[in-house]
Amino acid sequence: MNLTLKIWRQDGADVAGRLVTYQVSEISEDMSFLEMLDTLNEQLIASGEEPVAFDSDCREGICGMCGLMISGQAHGPEVTTTCQLHMRSFKDGDTITVEPWRAEAFPVVRDLVVDRSAFDRIIQAGGFISVNTGAAPEANNTPVPKVKADRAFDTATCIGCGACVAACPNASGMLFMGAKVTHLSELPQGQAERDARVVSMVNQHDHEGFGGCTNIGECSAACPKEIPLDVISTLNADFRKAKRGA
Amino acid sequence: MTDTQTQDLPGGDMFTLGTPIADTKSPDGPIEQRWTTAKFENKLVNPANRRKLSVIIVGTGLAGAAAAATLGEAGYHVKSFCYQDSPRRAHSIAAQGGINAAKNYNDDGDSTYRLFYDTVKGGDYRSRESNVYRLAEVSTNIIDQCVAQGVPFARDYGGLLDNRSFGGVQVARTFYARGQTGQQLLIGAYQAMERQVAGGTVTSFTRHEMLELIVKDGKARGIIARDMVTGAIETHLADAVVLASGGYGNVFFLSTNAMGCNVTATWRAHRKGAYFGNPCYTQIHPTCIPVSGDHQSKLTLMSESLRNDGRIWVPKNREDCDKDPRDIAEEDRDYYLERIYPSFGNLVPRDIASRQAKYMCDEGRGVGPVVGDFRRGVYLDFADAIARLGEDAVRAKYGNLFDMYARITGEDPYKVPMRIYPAVHYTMGGLWVDYDLETTIPGLYATGEANFSDHGANRLGASSLMQCLADGYFVLPNTIRNYLAEGPFEPISEDAPEVVEARQAVEGRIKTLLSINGERTVDSFHRELGNIMWEFCGMERTEEGLRKAIDLIRGLKEEFWRNVRVLGAADTLNQSLEKAGRVADFIELGELMCIDALHRRESCGGHFRAESQTEDGEALRHDDEFAYVAAWEFGGDSAAPVLHKEDLVYNFIELKQRSYK
Ligand SMILES: Cc1cc2nc3c(=O)[nH]c(=O)nc-3n(C[C@H](O)[C@H](O)[C@H](O)COP(=O)(O)OP(=O)(O)OC[C@H]3O[C@@H](n4cnc5c(N)ncnc54)[C@H](O)[C@@H]3O)c2cc1C
Ligand code: FES
Numbered sequence: 085m086n087l088t089l090k091i092w093r094q095d096g097a098d099v100a101g102r103l104v105t106y107q108v109s110e111i112s113e114d115m116s117f118l119e120m121l122d123t124l125n126e127q128l129i130a131s132g133e134e135p136v137a138f139d140s141d142c143r144e145g146i147c148g149m150c151g152l153m154i155s156g157q158a159h160g161p162e163v164t165t166t167c168q169l170h171m172r173s174f175k176d177g178d179t180i181t182v183e184p185w186r187a188e189a190f191p192v193v194r195d196l197v198v199d200r201s202a203f204d205r206i207i208q209a210g211g212f213i214s215v216n217t218g219a220a221p222e223a224n225n226t227p228v229p230k231v232k233a234d235r236a237f238d239t240a241t242c243i244g245c246g247a248c249v250a251a252c253p254n255a256s257g258m259l260f261m262g263a264k265v266t267h268l269s270e271l272p273q274g275q276a277e278r279d280a281r282v283v284s285m286v287n288q289h290d291h292e293g294f295g296g297c298t299n300i301g302e303c304s305a306a307c308p309k310e311i312p313l314d315v316i317s318t319l320n321a322d323f324r325k326a327k328r329g330a
Numbered sequence: 331m332t333d334t335q336t337q338d339l340p341g342g343d344m345f346t347l348g349t350p351i352a353d354t355k356s357p358d359g360p361i362e363q364r365w366t367t368a369k370f371e372n373k374l375v376n377p378a379n380r381r382k383l384s385v386i387i388v389g390t391g392l393a394g395a396a397a398a399a400t401l402g403e404a405g406y407h408v409k410s411f412c413y414q415d416s417p418r419r420a421h422s423i424a425a426q427g428g429i430n431a432a433k434n435y436n437d438d439g440d441s442t443y444r445l446f447y448d449t450v451k452g453g454d455y456r457s458r459e460s461n462v463y464r465l466a467e468v469s470t471n472i473i474d475q476c477v478a479q480g481v482p483f484a485r486d487y488g489g490l491l492d493n494r495s496f497g498g499v500q501v502a503r504t505f506y507a508r509g510q511t512g513q514q515l516l517i518g519a520y521q522a523m524e525r526q527v528a529g530g531t532v533t534s535f536t537r538h539e540m541l542e543l544i545v546k547d548g549k550a551r552g553i554i555a556r557d558m559v560t561g562a563i564e565t566h567l568a569d570a571v572v573l574a575s576g577g578y579g580n581v582f583f584l585s586t587n588a589m590g591c592n593v594t595a596t597w598r599a600h601r602k603g604a605y606f607g608n609p610c611y612t613q614i615h616p617t618c619i620p621v622s623g624d625h626q627s628k629l630t631l632m633s634e635s636l637r638n639d640g641r642i643w644v645p646k647n648r649e650d651c652d653k654d655p656r657d658i659a660e661e662d663r664d665y666y667l668e669r670i671y672p673s674f675g676n677l678v679p680r681d682i683a684s685r686q687a688k689y690m691c692d693e694g695r696g697v698g699p700v701v702g703d704f705r706r707g708v709y710l711d712f713a714d715a716i717a718r719l720g721e722d723a724v725r726a727k728y729g730n731l732f733d734m735y736a737r738i739t740g741e742d743p744y745k746v747p748m749r750i751y752p753a754v755h756y757t758m759g760g761l762w763v764d765y766d767l768e769t770t771i772p773g774l775y776a777t778g779e780a781n782f783s784d785h786g787a788n789r790l791g792a793s794s795l796m797q798c799l800a801d802g803y804f805v806l807p808n809t810i811r812n813y814l815a816e817g818p819f820e821p822i823s824e825d826a827p828e829v830v831e832a833r834q835a836v837e838g839r840i841k842t843l844l845s846i847n848g849e850r851t852v853d854s855f856h857r858e859l860g861n862i863m864w865e866f867c868g869m870e871r872t873e874e875g876l877r878k879a880i881d882l883i884r885g886l887k888e889e890f891w892r893n894v895r896v897l898g899a900a901d902t903l904n905q906s907l908e909k910a911g912r913v914a915d916f917i918e919l920g921e922l923m924c925i926d927a928l929h930r931r932e933s934c935g936g937h938f939r940a941e942s943q944t945e946d947g948e949a950l951r952h953d954d955e956f957a958y959v960a961a962w963e964f965g966g967d968s969a970a971p972v973l974h975k976e977d978l979v980y981n982f983i984e985l986k987q988r989s990y991k
Contacts, residue, residue: 096902114622114740122627122853129851129906134898137905139415141588143628145734146513147419168737193559194903201536204416208528212521213480217400217803220471220478224435227489237482237507240514244418271480 085111085176089124091136092183094192101192103181113172117160118143118150120171121182137195143167145308148243151250152196153183158247158306165245165308185246187255188293200246202292203260209288210281211264213273226272236270239263241309248303248311254295259303261289262315265322279326286323336973340873341928344880344970348963351976356460356765361982362442365464368765369808373815380405383814384568386553388540388595390417392512392795393778394574395519396802402526404807406814409566410523410532411555413539413590413908418520421576421588422798425512426633426731428496428504429795431469436493440501442466447983448499449793452679453758453786454935454951455985456608456959458978460765461784468804469796473505475803479518483507495677496635496791504792509633509730515795519802538564539908541836543571543599543774546828549819550599550774554836558908561901563836565824569817570773570810573599574802577757577779579612581916581923582868583860585754586618586631592912593919596761596780604769605961605974607762607782609919610927613789613936614869615755616683619738620698620707629753630738632710632731634791637676639715639724640748642667642683644695644708651697655709655747666690674990681788681936681949682990684752688869689947691751698749711747752869756794758785758936759923762961762976766809767801770961773813777801782959787935840900843910848893852909855890859883859913859920867924872940876928883921890917922962922971929973932956944987953985 086109094101108124115123118140125135141149145168154160160169174180182196190198228236240263248259265282268274274281297316304313336342357364357371375383383406387398390412398410412420432445445466450457473491477483483505484492496504507514526532535555542554544567552567578593579585600606617632643663645651650658666686668675676683687708690696698707716724721744725732732743739749760783761769761776768775778798785793822829866872866879890913898904933942933949934956942950957980963972 112623112625115625116627116738119625119627123625126851126853129895129897132897135906137903141414141419141590142421142424143589144424144630146510147414147421147423147588148416149414149419162737164737168734170737170740172740197903200415204418204524204527204534204536207521208524212525213478214525215475215478215522216403217396217475217522217807218471220474223433223474223477224490226477228485229489230485230487233482233485233489236480237484237514240482240507240517241510243423243513244416267482268480271482273478273480 085113085171085174087111087174088179090179090181091196093136093195096194097191111171113170115171116143116167117154117169117171118167137197139197140167146243148245151185151245151247153185153250155181158185158251159308163308163310185250187249189255189257190246190249200244202294203244203246203257205292206257206261206285206288207264210277210284211268213268214277228271232270236267239311239315240267242311243309245308247306247308249294251302251306252295253300253302254298256297256303257289257292257294258297258316258319259307259311259313261285262319263311266315266318269318269322278322279329282319282322283326339929340931341925344925344928346965346970346972348972348974351961351974354458354764354976356458361459361463364460365467372808372812375811375815377405381407382818383407384409385570385572385810386566386568387411387572387574388553389420389574389576389778389780390520390523391420391422391574391576391778392516392519392798393780393802394420394572395516395523396799397572397574397777397806398532399519399522399526400803400807402523402529402531405531408526408532409535409568411535411538411540413537413558415536417523417534417536418517420516421591422516422795423513424588425795426509426631427635428494428506428511428792429472429515429799430496430503430792431473431505431796432466432503433470433473435491436502438501440503444501445469445503449784449790450786450983451988452788452790454788454949454988455786455953455957455980456934456978457784457786459980459982464805465784465797465800468800471804472796472799476515476518479522481507481514481518483514494635494638499790506635509728512795515799519799540575540595541598541911542832543602544829544832545602545771546822546826549772551819551822552829554832556836559903561899561904563833565829565833567822567824569819570775570813572775572777572806572810573761573780574777575780577760578916578919579754579757581859581920582754582863583856584621584626584629584864586615586629589628592915594912594915596776597915597919599761599769599771599774601964602771603964604771604774605762605963606922607759607959607961608787608926609759609923609962610867610930611758611787611936612754613680613756613758614684614752616680616687616752617710617750618753618755619735620749620751621701622699623701630734631753631755632735632748632750634680636710636728636731639727640676640710640712641665641714642676642708642710644690644697648694651695651705655697655711664695671990678990679788679790681938685869685938687752706751707749708751709747710750712743713747716744756789758783758787758789762959766812767806768809768813775806775810777806787937839911840907843894843896843907844900846892846894846896848895850893851895852906852913855886855894856909856913856916859886859917862886863920863923867927870938870940871927873928876924879924880921883917883924887917890914925971926960926962930956930960949988951987957985
């Protein structure tokens, strides 16, 4: 298929960006979206133009490194990551706009690459269970009811890609944070630090410049791992409880 | 010291022979007590001194993040590096199937000894007994640690941990978290590490690529890294350096590794004096989604846990290969693994399953689209499992894998059998390390997939995650203190000649890469290298093929430095430049892999030499000649590499020809 691409080009964080139009041809529907961009880049290099910078690593939907706004949708039209989106989701003659994640807390580094280190700092603020190596008790001494274990797992599947922030009109990081808080709150091992964790993470979230949640639900709809919206309810409940206790 | 009497050895014109490795620092005595002895005998570092000691850890996968967290908790000053934008994205994240541990929760006869035995046997008797035993011994601590961190392993209805059995073994010792075991373990290690970042013991450098090792007075003292955002070339100094930089499967261009996986960190160390162990040992995984065309940038693995319930077959008759598989009658199907290996069936080790798939396709009985000149695919069929267990049960077990398959191929595996084909997946080779995980450069350690590891010539499923976490949480933190106890070492200045030289070497290389301005893209060189490696140093290797490959690679190297085109500047994010440096190192590694494969004229594990097989086509080892680790010393840019042998002595396990029939 032949496509028209409008791609965001920006030389660096402090330089203005612009959309540039490119044509690509003979795109196979078995290609992934990123392989389509690889093809464009090979073409650009041949013609002496610098290739488009974009992030990707695993290319199997698990590392969370990729992430593009594709015609206004985070990760494009399917519920999956950009690297797992395949060209069979498009048709010959389409025009596709490709932009980086847009959020104050995710500044653009170059072209389609953004800085998501704010997520790491939210985890540093408390997204862990404090247990030094060697201090762990025998694993099967603490059974975890299957329902809780399953919910912990479902929320632990977050890959930290940032699509939730990009999709949210408030650029809120609540789905990301709610997923982590829920994962750890469901488990007996996570109880000791439960109150302190949520308060500290929320403070960091706000400090990074993420917006608040106004219950729009775009985050969960864009999430390639289908993290449910109710993790934000868990987050809020834990936060209220922690504040009341304090 | 070298001795040039290699003419009588296979491939002897390609290398010189050095002195054998005399000491691996492995303690003596009963194997069950060696690790306890070592831990006791290793020197201690006073907690007050730890703050003054610094360790650089390159890599934030399971091996690197676990070590960073643990050393940080102990109070050392750690600097952690990764090339991704977050430590959580290291390729360990992609592991699907599970992690082994000898917990024996199922009371099915498992034990530390059995895990040890299975690993040595699975590795085709090419690993070091002491290391493997230690690995099996600490495996159980890993599970305890991860559960305490909140890793959500699968559980049964009683709330206890669930296990499954995994390729090549007959006990259920694999712990798993649906199809995302690697992700869940890595997030556990990442969180533990971020906790230390918050605590101030670990400093994290993301989007930083190590491009050179600093060696002074014979000791590893730091690295030169490039800030991938600003392009700044930075010097980082420390008392010790740990390379946990993962595997080098991307030398084949197409592999199940992530796009950025590279050999640069370990190759640069190799060039500075660290021996490279068994570079030719590559694992080709039997259950990957087949190549769909020339645009392919990477291959996707389907966890081999699928082989527990899926049945592998090809049509008996070539004429049936383009039929809808559902229309091929039962009696016209060849369930070839079940036929050839009745006792292990579809669960034979990876190397055997891969090679058999290749033979079926070479015979013209492959299925799926024609790629190149023939069909490269075999069926992995769940129809029986769905009939037996029901679609829901199959979905509960493998749902995310089936979804991934459907997304990539556009086919529904609940209805049509999956198509799979082998792909490069894991490299058993890596930097040679002793029992302490120390390389031949004092103060330089290698852990995880980056070392030549405990897996011999073939790794069993679910054993890499185990090794990476064993190294990171339990082994390295205990062995490195033996070295650090001698520190803090003499202060080293950024102006020391060794440091300046390392830095200038990096700057010079970058300048050269940007100034060649030739005709070909970096990817085109990488693809060509990959084709050479896959064709001649892949599932089946021959003397003639390997010699041809070495010739081709030398030509490719010459052309690369004359004709590559890298656009853009040095002082900005420049992904072509990053790739160019990696591909240049892959080219050099590729040559060494072929030389290693050429010199090892036996078949063992993942290394199959066509000249060395039994009458019925199985791999044939030659223990009299080759029961050793090949540790290669860099000979210089225009000199042959030097082979040092570490003899493998088996005191606890009897060497046998592997048989899975
Ligand atoms: C698809 C797939 C599935 C797998 N499934 C399983 C499984 O089910 N069970 C199992 O046991 N094993 C499995 N494996 C193998 C296992 O996942 C890996 O061997 C293991 O995770 C490697 O971990 P590591 O810590 O050594 O390296 P990695 O996780 O690869 O981490 C390497 C780190 O080094 C950094 N790095 C690399 N080079 C540089 C450089 N030059 N400068 C700075 N940083 C650098 C990277 O940024 C990264 O942080 C699988 C592998 C793959 C590819
Ligand atoms: S590249 Fe890893 S999730 Fe897309």
